[in-house]
Amino acid sequence: MTQPEPTIAPVLSTNPTYEPAAVPPSHLENPSHLSGDLSTVYETDRTIDWILSNDYSRITLQFPDELLGDSTRVEKGLQDGLRRSGKKSSSVEEGVESLEIASDKPSKERKVYILADTSYGSCCVDEVAAEHAAADCIVHYGRACLSPTNRLPVLHVFTTLPLDLQALIASFLEIFPDKSTPVILTSSLPYASHISVVHSALVEAGYTDLFATSIIHSPSSPIPNRTCPSADTISTHHIFHIDQPLTSLILTLSALTSSTSLQIYDPKSKTTTASVASRLLRRRYALLSHIRASGVFGILINTLSSNNYLSTITTLQALLAKHYKKSYLVTVGKLNPAKLANFAEVEVWIVVGCWESAVVDEKREMWRPVVTPWEVSAALGAGEGADVDGWRGDWEAFTTKVEEFEAARGEVDDEEDDEDESEPPVFDLRTGRYISSSQPMRAPKTSIAITSEEKGSTAVTTTQKDKSLTTMINNQISPAAEYLQQKRGWKGLGSDFAEVEYDKDGNEVWRGGEGALVEQGRKGVARGYVVHKEDDRT
Known part of the structure; x- marks a missing residue:
């Protein structure tokens, strides 16, 4: 049974009682999250060679949350390896030159920093956080979307996870008993190194039509960042994927x-x-039906490092403006329902991020739907038939295909609009109702009233038909300001203790007494708050 959509914004206040954080046992303070030798799993030798060959001096290490337990050990291993490599001489001549007494040339100091918390998704390279440390390069660990970066060079270390080969072969034989079945073997990046071994084992078992994918840096590939069969035969293959894929990859x-x-x-x-x-x-x-019936959109920036994300934002703003829909540009870092619920006037969120984060697995927790740029373009007609690459973040292709489709269709003639109705309603297939607020940026209709006076002179009065569009900011209609004026119950600090009314022009008129005195609330840091006066929670 389909759950009913929420009608009011969720309550964002939390219980003021704070429980002390659980302290891990002493033997679990520095757990190793991956089995095997640390230098092998995190490829420290390859990382050191890459740093030295490019002569980087300020290195940042980006870890996902599940690998932070190993971050300090990896950093120490890299520091020790860089010191040892700096003392080695590649030849006898270099060793003799290093003994010159008169040489005052200092050895190059290399610093390694750990990025413990990323600005957006852990799959994306966080160039913003790295630039805070004036880094020369980034070493990215764990699962990655492999989106091209703009500013800093990146080394990806996928941290290979263990795999039970025998159990996988037994499961494969059970699913595909016919050994002539065409199957594509693919996996998440931490298991990508096992694909060739699995392929060889299955070929020895008698399978004749298998395709083993390999890693490429191309999110626009039919299978993102993977090689695949030719386009005319890929649809005839079954896909066997190792590890649970993300929602965007499943689609x-x-x-x-x-x-x-x-x-x-x-x-x-x-x-x-x-x-x-x-x-x-x-x-x-x-x-798609919800997008057509919505009038206020929030363009949510979920990356600052992927190429072409700025051109995608520009294309979306132009597309929404052409259909008389209002858009707001917002960045909130990592997404969660509480953050997005602060903008209750936004009806649909559009995520501009990497291909992995393009589809938000909302599980009906979000206050408003979260969609992709491709879904918006398809719903508004700009991407329909333009062969846009689905739910993935191939932003360059997205912008190009939308522009080509618009050019082929031609400019929409404004004279085709119905002059008798400034905002024709849109039928929402999900609710079975007509929506009259789907185009808030369309010019409101005005009516002219002519009145006669005693001396025969006339006065012309212009009245606005749609009074819901009276809120203007810089001569632009602002649905957010209108929502604040008409629907939000909380108007600001002190409004709970004074009567607030609005005159005919929409200006606030304060009536009643003064507000209450401001009292000091909770203070402290996350691990120990001081509540009220003497109640200390640690």
Whole structure:
């Protein structure tokens, strides 16, 4: 049964009682999250060679949350390796030159920094945080979207995870008993090094039509960042994916396997399940009707390092303005329902991020729908038939294809608009109702009243038909200001203790007594708050 959509914004206040944080046991203070030798898993030798060969002096290490337990050990290993490598001489002549007494040339100091918290998703390279340390390069660990960066060179270390080969082969034989079945073998990046071994084992088992993918830095590939069969044969292959893929990847792979299947192998449970992408697709396509009926959009910046994200924002703003829809540009860092619920006037959020974060797995927790630029372009007609690359963040292709489609269709003649109605309603298929506020930026209709006076002179009065559009900022209609004026119950600090009214022009008129005195609230740091006066929570 479909859950009803919320009608009011969620309550953002929290319980003021704070419980002390659990202290981990002493033997778990520095756990190793990955099995195997640290230098092998984190490829410290390759990292040191890369740093020395490019002569980098300020290095930043970016770890996801699940690998932070190993960050200090990796940093120490790199520091020790860089010191040892700096003392080595590549030849006898260099060793003799280093003994010159008169030489005052200091040895180059190299500093390594750990990025413990990224600005956006952990899959993206955080160039913003790295520039705070004036870094020369970034070493990115763990799962990565491999989106091209703008400013800093990047070395990706995928930190290979262990895989039970025998259990995987047994599960594969059970799912595909016919050994002539065409199958594409792919996986998440931490398991990518096992693909060639799995392919060889299955070939020895008798399978004749297997394709083993390899890593490439191309998010616009049919299988993002992977090699794949030719375009005319890829739809005939089944896909066997190692590790649970993200929602965006499930939608992308399901589009390739519309006539076959997508099988997902879980290395932890050692089981294989078929993807249930049909339910996800129905949910995403249902959002198209909601996009058409919405009038206020929030363009949510979820990356500052991927190429072409600025051109995508410009294209979205122009596309929404052409359809008389208002857009606001917002950046909030990592997404969560509480952050987005602060902007209750926004009806639909558009995420501009990497291809992995383009589809937000909201699970009905978000106050408003979160969609992708491609879904907006398809809903408003700009991307329909333009062969835009689906739910992925191939922003350069997105902008190009939308512009080509608009040029082919031609400019819309303003004279075709209905002059008798300034804002024709839009029928929402999800609610079965007509929506009259889907185009808030359309010019409001005015009426002219002519009145006669005693001396025969006439006065011309212009009145505005749509009184909901009276809030203007810099001669621009502001739906957010209108929402603040008419719908928000909290108007600011002190408004709870004074009566606030509005005159006919929309200006605030304060009546009643003064507000209450401001009292000191909680203070302290996250690990120990001081509540009220003497109640100390640590």
